[in-house]
Amino acid sequence: MSTVVFEVGAALLGACVGSFLNVVIYRLPQEDPARRSLGGRSHCPHCGAQIRWFDNLPVLGWVLLRGRGRCCGQRIAFRYPLVELLTALLFLAVTLWSPWNLPITIDDLGGLHVDTARAVGYGLHLLFVSVLVACTFIDFDKQILPDAMTKPGMAIGVLAGIYPGIAGPISRDASTPYALRTLLASVVGLAVGAGVTWGIRWLGSRVFGKEAMGLGDVKFLGMIGAFLGWQGALLTLFLGCVVGAVVGGLAALRGGLGLRIPFGPYLALGALIALFAQDHVYVFLFDTWPEWQRRNPSSQFLLLGMAVLSLFALFVLVRRGRRAG
Numbered sequence: 403m404s405t406v407v408f409e410v411g412a413a414l415l416g417a418c419v420g421s422f423l424n425v426v427i428y429r430l431p432q433e434d435p436a437r438r439s440l441g442g443r444s445h446c447p448h449c450g451a452q453i454r455w456f457d458n459l460p461v462l463g464w465v466l467l468r469g470r471g472r473c474c475g476q477r478i479a480f481r482y483p484l485v486e487l488l489t490a491l492l493f494l495a496v497t498l499w500s501p502w503n504l505p506i507t508i509d510d511l512g513g514l515h516v517d518t519a520r521a522v523g524y525g526l527h528l529l530f531v532s533v534l535v536a537c538t539f540i541d542f543d544k545q546i547l548p549d550a551m552t553k554p555g556m557a558i559g560v561l562a563g564i565y566p567g568i569a570g571p572i573s574r575d576a577s578t579p580y581a582l583r584t585l586l587a588s589v590v591g592l593a594v595g596a597g598v599t600w601g602i603r604w605l606g607s608r609v610f611g612k613e614a615m616g617l618g619d620v621k622f623l624g625m626i627g628a629f630l631g632w633q634g635a636l637l638t639l640f641l642g643c644v645v646g647a648v649v650g651g652l653a654a655l656r657g658g659l660g661l662r663i664p665f666g667p668y669l670a671l672g673a674l675i676a677l678f679a680q681d682h683v684y685v686f687l688f689d690t691w692p693e694w695q696r697r698n699p700s701s702q703f704l705l706l707g708m709a710v711l712s713l714f715a716l717f718v719l720v721r722r723g724r725r726a727g
């Protein structure tokens with residue numbers, strides 16, 4: 403027996419959770435409270451017919467139906483299997499790479515050992531990536547990051563701080579219990595993530611006379627900080643700005659300047675990079691990059707490029723604020 407069974411199981415669980423996230427993404431932002439409810443069977447968005455359970459199987463249902471509804475033959479958006487596949491991959495990634503990876507070990511005799519603390523941390527981080535996926539697509543659709551996601555997310559993030567996580571302990575002082583130091587790292591991460599975003603929002607409203615970022619972004623980055631610590635929160639904001647600037651810049655070139663660009667998806671992507679590759683990014687930013695710059699003096703131009711890029715990022719932020727106002 404090997405842990406492959408559990409890794410495949412994690413991916414399958416991810417696909418099922420992704421199927422539920424499709425429901426959350428569609429129903430949560432609805433204005434009508436009755437349609438906002440997450441219970442009840444799924445219905446075809448075209449003809450309203452109830453969807454049969456075997457057609458609703460994650461990914462497989464869509465593939466077997468070849469992307470068309472059994473009820474009315476209308477096209478089923480590729481988005482649905484995409485969200486399921488993405489969640490499956492993220493669950494697998496948490497299982498394989500993260501500091502809390504599979505909390506199960508198998509000894510030589512085939513006996514199972516479960517590390518309870520790591521199991522809880524593992525579960526909470528599965529929840530974290532699920533919230534990131536849901537928020538990404540809700541923000542993409544509706545340009546909002548709902549409180550119903552970010553507020554419990556912040557609470558769960560702080561709770562996750564008690565368990566071994568990526569934020570690590572806030573100090574090396576061994577006289578204080580380890581769990582307390584990691585919990586503090588979580589709280590500080592929340593404060594820095596929300597605080598810095600709030601600061602940018604405040605500065606934007608001072609300089610440009612309008613909201614540069616939404617309050618949803620503030621809570622969203624607070625949640626990310628609670629899970630990833632203050633370094634992770636700042637890295638997420640930096641990566642989110644860079645990716646948002648590039649994508650937003652390209653989109654603005656293609657579609658004119660009237661575009662509404664949500665910031666949540668870029669923050670979520672930044673958070674995932676910070677979650678899985680934080681150490682690699684730090685090595686690049688603080689070792690590889692400065693070393694390369696010393697050897698190539700002309701790289702100043704690249705630095706200039708980065709500055710222009712950052713300006714673009716600011717531009718993207720302000721666009722978001724404009725539609726919020």
Ligand SMILES: [Zn+2]
Pocket residue numbers: 446447448449450451471473474475476
């Ligand atoms: Zn239909």
